[in-house]
Amino acid sequence: MSLELLAPLEALRTVDPVVGWRAWALGGRRDGSEPRLRPITGRGRPWPVRRPAEATCGLARLHGAPNLHCSCGLHAATDPESLRRARDPAVVGTVALWGTVIEHDHGYRARFAYPQRLRLVCTFCFWRWGLARSRAEVVGLLPRGRLVPLCRDHAALSRRYGLVPRHLFDARGVQQELLAAYAVDPLPV
Amino acid sequence: MNIGEPRRIIEVEPVTLPVPEVLPDAMPEPAPPERVPERVPERTPSEPGPGR
Numbered sequence: 743m744s745l746e747l748l749a750p751l752e753a754l755r756t757v758d759p760v761v762g763w764r765a766w767a768l769g770g771r772r773d774g775s776e777p778r779l780r781p782i783t784g785r786g787r788p789w790p791v792r793r794p795a796e797a798t799c800g801l802a803r804l805h806g807a808p809n810l811h812c813s814c815g816l817h818a819a820t821d822p823e824s825l826r827r828a829r830d831p832a833v834v835g836t837v838a839l840w841g842t843v844i845e846h847d848h849g850y851r852a853r854f855a856y857p858q859r860l861r862l863v864c865t866f867c868f869w870r871w872g873l874a875r876s877r878a879e880v881v882g883l884l885p886r887g888r889l890v891p892l893c894r895d896h897a898a899l900s901r902r903y904g905l906v907p908r909h910l911f912d913a914r915g916v917q918q919e920l921l922a923a924y925a926v927d928p929l930p931v
Numbered sequence: 932m933n934i935g936e937p938r939r940i941i942e943v944e945p946v947t948l949p950v951p952e953v954l955p956d957a958m959p960e961p962a963p964p965e966r967v968p969e970r971v972p973e974r975t976p977s978e979p980g981p982g983r
Contacts, residue, residue, distance in 0.1 A: 752939045759949050760941060794950055810937060819932060828932060838949035842942060847935025856950045925951035 751810070759838040761858065762818025762850050765831035768862070768889040768920075774881060774911035777889065777920040779857065782829050791923050794854040808844050808851035815844065815851030822873045824848055831868050832891050833920070834876075835860035835929050861929035862917045864893040877931065881916045882907030891916075 769780040769788050778788035789795050797807035799814035808815025818837050819825055825834060841853030867876035878891030882900070884907055891913055892900065900907070921928055 751937060754939060754941045756941060756943055757946050759943055759945050792951055794948065810940070817932060817934060819934065824932060824934075840943035840945050840949070842940065844937050845939040845941055846937050849932065849934030851934070856948075858949065 759840045760843050760845070760850055760852070761836050761838055762820060763822045763825060764818050764835060764837045764855075764857070765825040765828040766833040766835075767830050768832035768881070768891065768916075770889055770916075772883060772887055772909075774883065774889070774909070774916055775919065776923070777916050778923065779833060779860075779920075782831065789857070789924075792925055794856050797851075797853050797855075806842075807853060808842060810844060813851075815853065816855040817849060817851055818855070819849040821848075826869055826872055830888075830890070831863060831865055832889065833860055834863050834868065834873060835926075857924055857926055859927050859929040860917075860921060860924065861931070862891040862913050862920070864896055865890055866896045866899075867893055878913040878917070881911040881913050883909040883911070889916075 766779040770777040799807040839852035862878035863876040
């Protein structure tokens, strides 16, 4: 921990939720139905539908999340560019944060969160070009039940390299079902 | 995702939660009102019967 952290941090009270950016993996049934937002790392449960996600600390049960001296809390970034380094981004969107929110240099850790706008992204296009040029056209069902949104070019490329999806679903239908489940609007292209 | 060092603590107490309300069609249907059997008025002896 840097010495800077020992100095008291500025504190602010507000009624307006903080809005950040997040990437999620895509969960759901093997027939592509009931799509849900899943944390990218770990084996966390899907984000709850129509009720807030609440942070808990898996490292220490002695403090509430987020704790200033821990890495716990629901994470979000200040801009979508930094999400390009995420491991398996399948859904990108904005998220409202409230309760105790710790603001960092490039993001936030919060007690409560709920998605606001969502969009399926082609994982490979998002890694390469970012949000503006990443449009999912199909959702591939990969081994172990992973659902991966892809553009048609990357779906064809994945076949060429032996990563053959068991099924391909129409990304528009999956996204519509995801938006309906969480009752949120699409992230504009 | 590296979000850097903490800078500020914000306590957010929203007036309304930024979570969509449960839609009416997702609510459980109300139970049908209990049916009360209709009372058949009893005929008093002074009333004329049918056909009189």
